Amino acid sequence: MRTGLSSNWIDDLQQVLSFHFMLNALRAGSAVAVVAGALGYFVVLRRQSFAAHTLALIGFPGAAGATLVGWNPLVGFFGFCIGGALMIGALPVSGQTGSSSDGESSAVIGTVQAFALACGFLFVSLYKGFLSGLNSLLFGTITGITDEQVLSLFVAGAVCVIVLAAMARPLLFTSIDPAAAAAMGVPVRLISVGFLLLVGLAAAGTSQVTGSLLVFALLIAPAAAATKLTARPFVGVLLSIGIALGVTWAGECIAFFSPYPIGFWVTTLAFTVFLLANLYRGLADRYGAHNPHHRNRTHV
């Protein structure tokens, strides 16, 4: 099945696209990257990495539990991620943000995360012989994406993007200055919970491609790189989406030609882009006094 690289990159690309599973992987990857890139920008802005990471992991027990009772794993992924988002949003201590700088709220989120993973382990060990599927649930695969999954990812992705576009302005406002937004009558609490729900949906979708453990790389790293490169929110979101797409496509193609799994390539590429963006920011801050944005960057 696997053939080597030739010197002609067009031939290589045609070779990649001639496999149906690769086509599906690229389709699914594109849907996932757009959503993760866009939502990730706000996750970074709101400093909710920890909550996002927890939501990403909650998909694993969902899928394992669904497999145990004989349902479609997709139901488990989406059901648990949405349920987890509601739970974190409803936590009595999570306050308005659920940011990781609050000790008690992050301790509760950490407990939710560990308990969910322990449940996942319980389901896996109750379902004998499922162990071989453990790795692809946790670390993703490019070979196993079905047409049905691609369709569900497109639907979930479209819902996420439309809702996010509708709530983008108030979300940006509450993310940057929650007190002022609340004073202006913006429903801060509703927006926080709604945003967590979207992150849950995105995490469930992304887990299909990268696995539960590596969703985080696609959610945080491109967005973090984008905030280093531009201060304008709209450009930042687009840039974040662009980086996420590039990283996903490149990762999937490299994984096709290499013996190592997609999870490794996607995380490594994302981290490289993040480092390059930091390097650029450092150089620009030192030499580029003419940069008009560099005083009021939105990242902290």
Next chain:
Amino acid sequence: MFSQPFIQHALIVGASVGALSGMVGYFLVLRAQVFAADALSHVAYTGALAALAAGVDMRLGFFAATITVGVILSFLGGRRIADDVLTGTLFAWILGLGVLFLAIYTTQNSTSNGAANAKVLFGSIFSISKTAAATASWIAAGLVMLLIVMARPLLFASIDATVAMARGVPVRFLGALFLAIVGATVAEAAQLVGALVLLGLLAAPAAAAQRLTNRPWRALGLSATLAVLAVWGGVVLAYAVPKLPATFTIMLCAAAELALAFLVTISRSQRKLQTVATS
């Protein structure tokens, strides 16, 4: 059941590592560094698989990876983990490296790799050997002593770093040392409940203790006690119901403690409200 050697080992290791986790967890919650512990627990996975791929003892990988990254994190973030985005990106990539090591390890040994991988991820308290139990317990006892010695200045530095620094407390050094201890604790707890679940053992008893009391010393002791009880309860429960893995029952007990603490404090504050209203 207590005559079984594997239960005895589990209870001894559970007591020492549980007490350590509870104490470290208390400071983690106080310093709002739970996310750092989350990052370190994922780093532990990569360390263990790197060790497996290189053919050395898994525990060596646990300790080397977590302590190194713990110290690195303390230099990245100053007193606190200033940038959770930086932490997140870094550990997502390190986890990706873990997948690479998993692939290397899997291609090397085609047999029983799935079991080894699950053991790193989810631990196995019942398969700890006598020597491993002794080593882990001694290391945990040493770390607990170290924490008790540095508890006073660390509390001071955690609650008000500026004043502590003005009074001559080495705040930065304490922060780095503390994250190194967190790294070692993660490596210890990973042997019990695995890299993915140990965060609950650090976070849940500590959060419950902080709910129940405001006094630092009492909360520190209570957190350690609750963590030990969670491990012991989990061991007993897993023995009673063999279908349930011990990692799950330990986490179940820890989560139940936190839920109970919430119930107790909420009903307590409501009673207070009622007495205020009636008087």
